[in-house]
Amino acid sequence: MLRVALFTDTFAPDVNGAALTLARWTDYLREHEVPCIVFAPEGDRAQPVGSEVERFRSIPFFLYKECQLAIPNAKQINNRLRAFSPTLIHVATPFNLGLFGASYAAKHHIPLVASYHTHFDKYLDYYRLRWLEPALWKYMLWFHRNCERIYVPSRSTLAELKNKDFNNLEIWGRGIDSTLFSPTGQREQVWAKWNIRPRKYIILYVGRLAPEKGIEILMESFKRLPERLRSQSVLVVAGDGPLSRVMDPVAHGLPADTVEWLGFVTGIDLAEWYAAADLFLFPSATETFGNVVLEAMASGTAVIGAGEGGVKDLICHGHNGWLCPANDAQAFAEAATQLLDNSVLRGQLASAGRESSRSHSWDSIFSRLLASYQDAASPKMLPAARM
Structure with a gap:
């Protein structure tokens, strides 16, 4: 049975594309009776109470303080993961929580997938940090090296990462709530x-x-x-x-x-x-x-x-x-x-x-992603993880 542990540095009620997409995705998993647990930072906004989300103290990301990086509590995470017994780990951040999730997957031989949400390399120009780009790409390649899948949101992102020697890339597109967003405003x-x-x-x-x-x-x-x-x-x-x-x-x-x-x-x-x-x-x-x-x-x-x-x-x-x-x-x-x-x-x-x-249906997008999850988590001869 598929059981998913998601590690992310942004999640609802944060208001950004990644947070809202991940929240919608975990709702879809639960609606389809796929157990899911989320590890995410505390935020400035009121957060819903629920046993499915583990929150951690956080610090501002150095590029801008409004973005928070979680400080993982190893004992708390290990206890929850042992009790939850995930069959697939999804890391949606390459930073603190993502590192913990990837390390746990390697140590316990659990299939690992990742999703790529942000062009951090493109941000560097705006913060006068272009000199960090070679080190950033080297780190990103190292971080994703054990992933069964790396989900990207668009063709252009897939092409860019492929050009940087990433493997196992797959498009996970985005949908639209056509009942909310429609030409009916007054x-x-x-x-x-x-x-x-x-x-x-x-x-x-x-x-x-x-x-x-x-x-x-x-x-x-x-x-x-x-x-x-x-x-x-x-x-x-x-x-x-x-x-x-x-x-x-x-x-x-x-x-x-x-x-x-x-x-x-x-x-x-x-x-x-x-x-x-x-x-x-x-x-x-x-x-x-x-x-x-x-x-x-x-x-x-x-x-x-x-x-x-x-x-x-x-x-x-x-x-x-x-x-x-x-x-x-x-x-x-x-x-x-x-x-x-x-x-x-x-x-x-x-x-x-x-x-x-109209071609961007959440149901069709998520059904394909769930099938990809199931394939990634299926028993196979996994290579020895490199940590």
Whole structure:
């Protein structure tokens, strides 16, 4: 019988793509009567109480304090694992908890799989740490060397890791909740609900406010819109992070009411903003997938994204969205200008994006992943683990 132990440094109620995907996946496992236990850090938000999640004290990740790294308690983990008797261990982090999970798998001859969620190498440029890249890749190869499978979210990520000599790569895509994200928003209700002055155009960004997400490019591209369009538009930003201070429009030479920073927004509130927006502007060049891009597409909103990483796997330029060169604020401004001026083209992109999103079913994605889990955990002659 399949019994899964998952080690991760982010999990619900954290609000990011990896945390929400892993939480949805463990829910799916339990719905299909696959026992699962999760080892994760404590977080700043209230956490649901349950015997299926073991929480540990944590410290801030050095790249940004909002991301926590757990401090594993060896006795606590060993006791839970002995009682649980996993037949498969899944490590979703290459750091502290992931190291413990991989070591336990090797010591007890338990099949090991991993999932790759973050392009840490691409983050290094934004924090002036590019000199660490060779050591990072060397470590990542060492960490994943015993994995039966390494799950990646997109074709571009698979190609990049294959080029770095990773083996046993398999795509684990992402799905969309089409009942939540759909083109059914009422803009007037959104204006009133958030007490925001109505404008002709809404340009939306959803995501973490951090350097690697291209926040400076977001602000600069909005600033470079022609005055005739910018004066009729509002840039709505949903998210939080270390660059929240950048959301001050006055500091960018813009009128105070042209940028609305909402902070963290989830659920129906977020879905309403997606559906109300005219454009979704997403300049991040570091995505392994781009969950928010898929959410915007499902909501019937035209997307302008950076032609890098997982985003370029979701967007076919000129068909279901628009791609711009990474870190090019002028290109983003020109694309936004073209689409705001051309409602027919904007509508065509939105409609095609909506249609594209329909192929991303969570059930089909998870059923394939469960089959892969079962194959990885099936009895076989395992090579001697190297720890």
